Amino acid sequence: MTMFTAEILCVGNELLSGITVNTNAYWLSNKITESGGFVKRITVVGDNVDEIASAVKESIARRPDWLILSGGLGPTYDDKTLQGIAVGLNLDLALDKMAVEMLRRSYARRSITYELNEVRLKMAKIPRGSIPIQNPVGTAPSVIVEATPEKTRIICLPGVPKEMEAIFLESILPEIKNTVGDFYLKEGSFEVIGISEAMLAPMLSQLVESNPTDYSYIKTHPQEYSRDNKPRLRIQIVAKGKDKNEVEIRHNNISKMLIEEIGRLGGKIN
Amino acid sequence: MTMFTAEILCVGNELLSGITVNTNAYWLSNKITESGGFVKRITVVGDNVDEIASAVKESIARRPDWLILSGGLGPTYDDKTLQGIAVGLNLDLALDKMAVEMLRRSYARRSITYELNEVRLKMAKIPRGSIPIQNPVGTAPSVIVEATPEKTRIICLPGVPKEMEAIFLESILPEIKNTVGDFYLKEGSFEVIGISEAMLAPMLSQLVESNPTDYSYIKTHPQEYSRDNKPRLRIQIVAKGKDKNEVEIRHNNISKMLIEEIGRLGGKIN
Numbered sequence: 001m002t003m004f005t006a007e008i009l010c011v012g013n014e015l016l017s018g019i020t021v022n023t024n025a026y027w028l029s030n031k032i033t034e035s036g037g038f039v040k041r042i043t044v045v046g047d048n049v050d051e052i053a054s055a056v057k058e059s060i061a062r063r064p065d066w067l068i069l070s071g072g073l074g075p076t077y078d079d080k081t082l083q084g085i086a087v088g089l090n091l092d093l094a095l096d097k098m099a100v101e102m103l104r105r106s107y108a109r110r111s112i113t114y115e116l117n118e119v120r121l122k123m124a125k126i127p128r129g130s131i132p133i134q135n136p137v138g139t140a141p142s143v144i145v146e147a148t149p150e151k152t153r154i155i156c157l158p159g160v161p162k163e164m165e166a167i168f169l170e171s172i173l174p175e176i177k178n179t180v181g182d183f184y185l186k187e188g189s190f191e192v193i194g195i196s197e198a199m200l201a202p203m204l205s206q207l208v209e210s211n212p213t214d215y216s217y218i219k220t221h222p223q224e225y226s227r228d229n230k231p232r233l234r235i236q237i238v239a240k241g242k243d244k245n246e247v248e249i250r251h252n253n254i255s256k257m258l259i260e261e262i263g264r265l266g267g268k269i270n
Numbered sequence: 271m272t273m274f275t276a277e278i279l280c281v282g283n284e285l286l287s288g289i290t291v292n293t294n295a296y297w298l299s300n301k302i303t304e305s306g307g308f309v310k311r312i313t314v315v316g317d318n319v320d321e322i323a324s325a326v327k328e329s330i331a332r333r334p335d336w337l338i339l340s341g342g343l344g345p346t347y348d349d350k351t352l353q354g355i356a357v358g359l360n361l362d363l364a365l366d367k368m369a370v371e372m373l374r375r376s377y378a379r380r381s382i383t384y385e386l387n388e389v390r391l392k393m394a395k396i397p398r399g400s401i402p403i404q405n406p407v408g409t410a411p412s413v414i415v416e417a418t419p420e421k422t423r424i425i426c427l428p429g430v431p432k433e434m435e436a437i438f439l440e441s442i443l444p445e446i447k448n449t450v451g452d453f454y455l456k457e458g459s460f461e462v463i464g465i466s467e468a469m470l471a472p473m474l475s476q477l478v479e480s481n482p483t484d485y486s487y488i489k490t491h492p493q494e495y496s497r498d499n500k501p502r503l504r505i506q507i508v509a510k511g512k513d514k515n516e517v518e519i520r521h522n523n524i525s526k527m528l529i530e531e532i533g534r535l536g537g538k539i540n
Binding site for chain 2: 013014015016017018019020021022023025026027028029030031032033034038039040041042043044045046051055058074075076077078110111112114117119120138139160162187196197198200201202204205208217219220221222224225229236238
C-alpha cells in the first residue's frame with residue numbers, strides 16, 4: 001500500500017485568538033484519513049509573512065507528499081499566504097495570466113462587472129512557476145506550487161470553508177485516492193463503566209503490538225466519573241487497509257478481545 | 271504593557287485523523303487572548319515521541335514565554351508527551367515523590383483504592399527537575415518544566431477538556447493576568463451586503479496602518495453570496511489595551527469609519 005502523507009498549515013489570526021474553531025483542519029484531516037492518507041502535522045500561524053515563510057520551510061523539510069495551506073488568499077491587507085510562500089521558497093510573485101482569466105471568470109459567473117484594479121489583481125500575483133486553479137465558489141484562485149527544493153507539493157486553498165472544500169474535493173482528493181488505491185476504513189466506539197485507562201492499559205499495549213501500527217488505532221477517552229464514582233471510558237477502534245474483509249475481521253477481533261477483557265475486569269458496556 | 275506570548279502544542283492522533291475537533295486549542299487561545307496574551311502558533315502532532323520531541327525543540331527555539339502542551343499524560347501506551355519532552359530537552363524521566371503523592375490523593379478523592387502499579391506510576395515519571403501539579407478533576411498530574419535552555423516555560427496539561435481547563439485556570443491564567451496587568455478587550459461584528467472584500471480593502475489597510483497593530487484587529491469574513499448575487503461580508507472589529515476608555519473610543523472610531531465607507535460604497539448593514 002503506497003503511503004500518502006500530508007501536513008496542514010492554516011493561516012489566520014482568528015485561529016490564534018480563539019475567535020474561530022479550526023474546523024478547516026478537522027475537515028481536511030477527516031477527508032484525508034478516510035481516503036487512506038496520513039496527516040502528520042497541523043500548524044496554525046497568524047497573518048504574518050515571516051511566520052508563514054518559516055512554517056512552510058519547516059514543513060517541506062519534513063518532506064510530506066503534500067503541504068496543504070488554508071486561508072490568506074484574498075484581496076485584503078491581511079491575506080499574506082502567497083507572499084509568505086514566496087519569501088519561504090525564495091520565489092518572486094508575478095501576475096499570472098491564467099489567474100487573471102480565472103478572476104474574470106469568477107466575476108462573470110456572478111454577472112458582476114468589477115474593475116480588475118490593483119487590489120483585485122493581488123489575487124492573481126502568484127509565486128513564479130506555480131499553477132493557479134479556478135475557484136468554483138468564490139473569487140481568489142487556489143495555487144499549486146511544485147517548485148519546492150524537496151519532493152513536497154504545496155497547495156494553497158482559500159480559508160472560506162465552502163471554497164476550500166470544493167477545491168480540495170476537485171483537485172486533491174482524486175490524487176490521494178489514486179495514490180493510495182483501494183482503501184477501507186472501519187470505525188466504531190463504545191462506552192464502558194467501571195474501567196479506568198490504567199486497568200485497560202496492559203491489554204491495549206498487547207493489542208497495539210499485535211496489529212499493524214499504521215492501520216489499526218485504539219484510543220481510550222476518559223469521561224467524567226459516574227455519579228456513584230465509577231470511571232467511565234469511551235473506547236474507539238479504527239481499522240483500515242486495502243481489503244474490506246481483512247479490515248472487518250481485524251476490527252471485530254480487536255473489539256472482541258477488548259470486550260472480553262472488560263468483562264474479566266468487572267466493567268460494564270453502556 | 272508587558273507582552274505575554276504562548277505557543278500551544280496539542281498531542282493526539284485523533285486530532286490528525288479528523289476524529290476530534292481541536293476545541294482545546296480554541297479554548298486555550300480564547301482564554302489567553304482575552305487576558306491580553308498572544309498565541310503565536312498552534313501545532314498538532316501525533317502520539318509519537320520523536321514528533322513531540324521535535325515540536326518542543328522547535329517551539330522553544332522561537333522563545334515564547336510559555337509552551338502549553340495538551341494531551342498524552344495518561345497511563346496508556348499512546349500517552350507519550352513526557353517522554354517526548356524528555357527526549358527533546360535531553361532530560362531523564364524519573365519517578366517523582368510529589369507526583370506519586372498527587373496520584374494517591376486523586377484516587378483517595380474518589381474513595382478508590384487502586385494499587386499503584388507500574389502502569390499507574392507511569393503518570394508520576396516526569397522529566398527530572400520539573401514540577402508536578404495536582405489534577406483537581408482527573409488523575410494524571412500536570413507538569414511544569416522550567417529547565418529549558420531558552421527562557422520558555424513548558425506546562426503539560428491533560429487532554430481531557432475539563433481537566434485541562436481546571437489546571438489552566440488555576441496555574442496559568444493568574445500568571446498571564448499578573449504579567450499583562452490591566453487589560454480590556456472589546457469585540458464586535460456585523461454583516462454587510464453589497465460590499466466585497468476587494469471594495470473594502472483600501473480602507474481596511476488605512477485603518478490598520480493608523481491603529482496600533484497588536485491591539486487592533488479588523489477582519490473581513492466573506493460569506494456566501496446573497497440570492498440576488500450580492501457579496502456578503504461579516505466584519506469583525508477587536509480593540510484591546512490597558513485602558514477601558516481608550517479601547518472603547520478606538521473600537522467606536524474604527525466602526526464609525528467602516529460604516530461610513532460602507533455607506534459611501536453603496537453597501538447595506540444587515
